[in-house]
Every structure is written in C-alpha cells, then in structure tokens.
Amino acid sequence: MNEIVLTERLKGDFKSLPVTIQKKLKKQVKFLAENPKHRSLQIHRIEGTRYWEFYVDIAYRCVFRQEGDIYYLLAVGPHKIIDEFSRK
Template identity: 55%
Template sequence: MNKIAVDIEPDFFSQYDELPKEIKKKFKKQPKFLKENPLHKSLQIHRLEGSDFWEFYIDKGYRCVFKQEGNIYKLYFIGTHELIDRF
C-alpha cells in the first residue's frame, strides 16, 4: 500500500497566516486525519462541484481545498466557507 503524503502549495501559507488563532489550532490536526483516514468524520470530505478539487472541513465556517495527485494530497486554499464557494 502506498503511503499518503500531504503537500502544501506556496500560496497556502499566506492564507493560513491570515486565519484566526483558534482556526489555525483546529487546522493542525486535519492533515494527519487526511493522511491516516481520509474518511474521518471530522473532515467531511467532498468534491467541489464541477472540478477536480476537493474540500475538507476545519470547522463549521472554515474549509481547506485540496487536489489528489496519486498518493499526494496537495493543499491549495484555506479560508471561510464563503470564500471557498467562490474558489
């Protein structure tokens, strides 16, 4: 079985830096869940309509957008649910 890896795109960091502290804290556990069990209930992963991108929940108001490329999950965007809807 191939190991799953999580990679972060460079633009992601500037978005992350703008997040409230409590959201950063909640986010930190999510990549581990993504690597170990993408079906983990807290992630609530689903495909963004009409695209190759997926999103997972950080909490009710914040999401992370990623794309799967083989056994690598690339994180592209992090922000509010409202911003993700415009992605």
C-alpha cells in the first residue's frame, strides 16, 4: 500500500469543504493508497509542472506530488485550484 502524507495546507482546505466533498475525498484517498490506477481518480500531471491531480468529483480536484510510493497531498478545492499550481 502506498503512503499518503497530508500537508497542513490540505488539512486546512479539507475543513472548509462541504461534508459531501469531504466524504468523497476520503474515498478517493483510499483508492490512491490502494490502487493509484483506479479509474475514478483520473490521475494526470498538471501540464508543465511536477504536480499531479486527481478527481474528487466532477468539480473538485486534489493536487499532489509523488516520490516513489509516497503521495504528498498538497491542496484540495474547486477545479480552479489547478491554476494556482500550473504557475509553479
């Protein structure tokens, strides 16, 4: 199983999410730990960066960085959160 590291930023973002999205994120993080190739994650690189994203649902994304079997979850929020990381 892969190791999941929650950053302080992600923890703060999580608290501000609607409860339904919090539940969906927990489910997706479980998939990430057990099987990063799970279809519902739809993982892909944020173009031109070292960051990756996965779908929480149709409107929410989680941004992460991977080092081997360790996934650092950096932020979660509406799709526009990707813009913040595409400039880094």
